[in-house]
Amino acid sequence: MTTTFQGYRRSDGRVGVRNHVLVLPSVMCANHVVDRIGRAVPEVVTVTHPTGCAQVGVDFEQTKHTMAGFAANPNVAAVLVVGLGCETNESKALAQEIAARGQRVEVIGIHETGNTTETIARGVEIARELVRQAAAHVRTTCSLAELVLGTECGGSDGFSGITANPALGHAADRLVDAGGTVILAEVPELVGAEHLLAARASAPVAAKLYELIERVEARARAMRVDIRTGNPAPGNIAGGISTLEEKSLGAAYKGGSTQLREVVEYAERPTQRGLVVMDTPGQDIEQLTGMVAGGAQIVVFTTGRGTPTGSPIAPVVKVATNSDLFARMRENMDIDAGTIVGGTRTLEEVGDEIFAWIVEAANGRETAAEVLGFRDFAINRIGPSF
Amino acid sequence: MPTGFLGMPLSLDGAALRLKDDDDVAVALRPLEAGVPVRFPDAEIVPLVTIPTGHKIALRAVAAGTLVHKYGQAIGRASAPIAPGEHVHVHNVEGVRGRGDLVEAPR
Numbered sequence: 001m002t003t004t005f006q007g008y009r010r011s012d013g014r015v016g017v018r019n020h021v022l023v024l025p026s027v028m029c030a031n032h033v034v035d036r037i038g039r040a041v042p043e044v045v046t047v048t049h050p051t052g053c054a055q056v057g058v059d060f061e062q063t064k065h066t067m068a069g070f071a072a073n074p075n076v077a078a079v080l081v082v083g084l085g086c087e088t089n090e091s092k093a094l095a096q097e098i099a100a101r102g103q104r105v106e107v108i109g110i111h112e113t114g115n116t117t118e119t120i121a122r123g124v125e126i127a128r129e130l131v132r133q134a135a136a137h138v139r140t141t142c143s144l145a146e147l148v149l150g151t152e153c154g155g156s157d158g159f160s161g162i163t164a165n166p167a168l169g170h171a172a173d174r175l176v177d178a179g180g181t182v183i184l185a186e187v188p189e190l191v192g193a194e195h196l197l198a199a200r201a202s203a204p205v206a207a208k209l210y211e212l213i214e215r216v217e218a219r220a221r222a223m224r225v226d227i228r229t230g231n232p233a234p235g236n237i238a239g240g241i242s243t244l245e246e247k248s249l250g251a252a253y254k255g256g257s258t259q260l261r262e263v264v265e266y267a268e269r270p271t272q273r274g275l276v277v278m279d280t281p282g283q284d285i286e287q288l289t290g291m292v293a294g295g296a297q298i299v300v301f302t303t304g305r306g307t308p309t310g311s312p313i314a315p316v317v318k319v320a321t322n323s324d325l326f327a328r329m330r331e332n333m334d335i336d337a338g339t340i341v342g343g344t345r346t347l348e349e350v351g352d353e354i355f356a357w358i359v360e361a362a363n364g365r366e367t368a369a370e371v372l373g374f375r376d377f378a379i380n381r382i383g384p385s386f
Numbered sequence: 387m388p389t390g391f392l393g394m395p396l397s398l399d400g401a402a403l404r405l406k407d408d409d410d411v412a413v414a415l416r417p418l419e420a421g422v423p424v425r426f427p428d429a430e431i432v433p434l435v436t437i438p439t440g441h442k443i444a445l446r447a448v449a450a451g452t453l454v455h456k457y458g459q460a461i462g463r464a465s466a467p468i469a470p471g472e473h474v475h476v477h478n479v480e481g482v483r484g485r486g487d488l489v490e491a492p493r
Contacts, residue, residue: 157440158413158414158439158440158441158442159413159440161457162403162405162413188484191483191484192459192460192461192481192483193459196459216484217483217484217486219486220484220485220486221486221489222486223486224486224487224489225486225487226481226484226485226486226487226488227481227483227484227485227486228476228480228481228484229487231484237475237476239440240413240414240438240439240440240441240442240475242442242461242462242474242475242476242479242481243461243462243479243480243481243482244481244483244484245459245460245461245462245481245482245483246456246461246462249456249457249459249461250457304440322439322440341415343400
């Protein structure tokens, strides 16, 4: 029985499964400089985004905390923050919040450095030095109990709830049994299945779960819309899913069957081990970013229609719900759960393959999304730009 | 009888899956041709139309306005009368949850 993997132990005690140097703009005005640093130093990973200025209140706080949590994910060895100099999300304050989470961080500002070209040149120097330092980190033996697994389904179809999601649930149960943590998210896609999760939770945890569900339905009421106009999406409906409740019941299988230990906010780091629900939207990239910002080192993503998503800093293991998709998008897929319907493998066997893939990804095996170079990143906004 | 996964009974010919015994619908594991019977251990159902892969077939009649069950849970309510063998989808079942469109306009 596997209980360990080879990972990077960080100064705060957490364990990474990758050793990335991340270059992060504090504001969209620094995106170009970040992109050019990434082209000059291909060993770093870069992200760009349309946030960081003209934001207020809880919306700004969530954006900043998400960036800080993402940058402090243990898959990242060091961070270079690039700011402009006049933005709401001040680059030095962001760097301080990243450092407070125990992460190695450098920061430069475009106004302070001079101009675009000078900032790119300075950023390239710093990035090369961070890459050199990161190379000194080596993998050591770590417990599977250190792993935080994000679970996600996107582009669901009529098979999601009977093949890939229950198989992922089996793998999730195995990780929880090994002492690890599993994040179940996309709360709009738990509407209609929340009572099944609440039945496996303490009263306060169940109450928090019901509160998140009510937030979703209150938004639909405030907007006077049927959630079904956007979720299930057209592809879900083409794949046989008729209602939000039906999608949710299939989606909830991903988390497995263990007790629900905690409910956390978007991008918040769980304090409990075991099964945790995180408040994210069903929008795939915002969900992915939130879970990774909350500390998930690995994500398993099931898809029936063929969602190609991958994170810049975390391996995303892609599971096809049906064998047609697996054949059609073979380069994007890691595991074929359609074999369950084909009768060649049991649900438990596919679940065991997912679990084995999680361990291999933790040891360094690259997933399809990593090989293809996906760097999807999006922060969930909870207020308008001003 | 073929063994289903998650303890769910597969239909005898493996063409459709009924997830829980009391469900109103089964999932087509491959296209179910109109008029070709699908056999379950305790029932037989004739598709009235061809049911696409991954879509649902009604196993029994469901009256308009009553709940439709899959996974042993309510997935919505019938928005039109559903006959055994019918394709069950957005044309005859609607969600009950997240229905902000049903909120009454302020007076």
